[in-house]
Amino acid sequence: MVSARFVVSAVATMLALVNSAIADETFERRARAGQIIFELCCAICHGRDAEGDGPIASHLNVPAPDLTLLARLSGGV
Numbered sequence: 001m002v003s004a005r006f007v008v009s010a011v012a013t014m015l016a017l018v019n020s021a022i023a024d025e026t027f028e029r030r031a032r033a034g035q036i037i038f039e040l041c042c043a044i045c046h047g048r049d050a051e052g053d054g055p056i057a058s059h060l061n062v063p064a065p066d067l068t069l070l071a072r073l074s075g076g077v
Contacts, residue, residue: 039048047054050067057064 038046038050042050043054044056045054045060045064046052046067047057047064050071052064052066054064
């Protein structure tokens with residue numbers, strides 16, 4: 001016979017695994033949404049690689065910042 005403690009432990013483990021999978025999926029979906037937003041709204045000035053060299057960057061009065069430098073300075077955030 002299976003003990004109640006074992007059942008509770010197994011259920012808790014399954015819930016933790018499901019929660020982890022949901023969190024990973026949510027992160028992946030948010031990361032993809034952020035990528036799409038950047039490509040649609042930001043890459044025109046900042047460039048696809050975020051280095052400030054987008055297609056219209058040379059036409060701006062103020063240079064588009066190199067976002068890779070900002071990311072490095074802030075620890076990748």
